[in-house]
Amino acid sequence: MSRFQGTVPKEVSITGIGLHSGRPVELRILPATPNHGIYFCRTDLPDQAPIFAHPSQVSATQLSTTLGPLGAHVATVEHLMAAFSGVGIDNAVVWVDGPEIPILDGSSAPFVEKLLEVGVQIQNVRRKQILLSESFEVRSGDQYVRYEPWGFLPHTHQPALLIEGHVEFASDAIGRQTLVFPFSHKNFLSLQSARTFCHIDDIEKMRTHGLAKGGSLENAIVVDGTRVLNPEGLRHEDEFIRHKILDFIGDIALLGGQLVGKVTLHKGGHRLHVEFAQEILRRLAQQSALTEPSATLMSFA
Numbered sequence: 292m293s294r295f296q297g298t299v300p301k302e303v304s305i306t307g308i309g310l311h312s313g314r315p316v317e318l319r320i321l322p323a324t325p326n327h328g329i330y331f332c333r334t335d336l337p338d339q340a341p342i343f344a345h346p347s348q349v350s351a352t353q354l355s356t357t358l359g360p361l362g363a364h365v366a367t368v369e370h371l372m373a374a375f376s377g378v379g380i381d382n383a384v385v386w387v388d389g390p391e392i393p394i395l396d397g398s399s400a401p402f403v404e405k406l407l408e409v410g411v412q413i414q415n416v417r418r419k420q421i422l423l424s425e426s427f428e429v430r431s432g433d434q435y436v437r438y439e440p441w442g443f444l445p446h447t448h449q450p451a452l453l454i455e456g457h458v459e460f461a462s463d464a465i466g467r468q469t470l471v472f473p474f475s476h477k478n479f480l481s482l483q484s485a486r487t488f489c490h491i492d493d494i495e496k497m498r499t500h501g502l503a504k505g506g507s508l509e510n511a512i513v514v515d516g517t518r519v520l521n522p523e524g525l526r527h528e529d530e531f532i533r534h535k536i537l538d539f540i541g542d543i544a545l546l547g548g549q550l551v552g553k554v555t556l557h558k559g560g561h562r563l564h565v566e567f568a569q570e571i572l573r574r575l576a577q578q579s580a581l582t583e584p585s586a587t588l589m590s591f592a
């Protein structure tokens with residue numbers, strides 16, 4: 292991973308359809324200074340304060356991760372946030388002309404492609420490293436996210452963050468999948484194209500609630516029992532767990548630094564990911580009350 296913070300060298304613009312509204316969305320990503328973080332601004336609501344991409348700003352986690360006050364919110368930020376984290380962008384202002392980030396193909400790949408077209412401008416400030424001193428987990432029924440600090444050695448090629456993910460679905464088309472994923476910019480390229488997925492019955496339910504109006508086989512894998520309904524099939528044999536890990540990377544990107552340690556993600560979801568990020572912040576605050584702040588926000592030597 293790059294040790295330094297990054298931003299876009301110039302404006303990047305992306306257009307697409309909102310998954311839930313079905314309406315066209317225009318996104319503009321602009322450069323920002325070191326330690327600025329990621330902010331979202333609604334161009335259709337010019338009087339609204341910018342929304343900081345931070346776990347404290349999450350207002351909903353049903354189906355996607357939503358930031359900001361409902362009504363002036365920005366939904367479905369996770370695949371864009373994962374793309375930022377994956378390519379090494381820490382600082383940017385994202386202008387969006389509606390309440391949703393475009394779904395594009397249901398993965399992070401179109402965002403990554405646009406970002407890599409202009410490249411990443413490396414900034415002369417080190418990225419924050421977030422390392423906790425103790426293991427913990429957040430749990431909801433049989434779902435959990437567990438964190439373990441590990442013997443991190445700054446001069447080895449050991450990845451800063453190792454994610455072990457598990458999914459289990461009744462649908463045979465998904466079933467059980469496990470993936471051990473060492474997070475790095477290079478490895479992210481094998482994860483970026485994994486698409487979101489749902490069961491065909493879920494689409495009917497979402498539509499009756501006025502959601503997923505923009506949803507189609509163009510932007511999600513749709514399964515029915517043992518079958519994948521997309522004519523082109525899967526992009527990876529284990530695309531489902533790859534997407535779950537991608538979502539997790541997008542949600543913990545809200546921490547604004549590189550998490551260091553091992554994470555076990557068992558049947559994760561946006562609500563649990565955000566609770567995990569919020570618990571990290573609570574523990575970091577406790578840790579820094581006990582020790583020097585530099586002990587909790589480490590830099591690579």
Ligand SMILES: [Zn+2]
Pocket residue numbers: 369370487534538
């Ligand atoms: Zn997703």
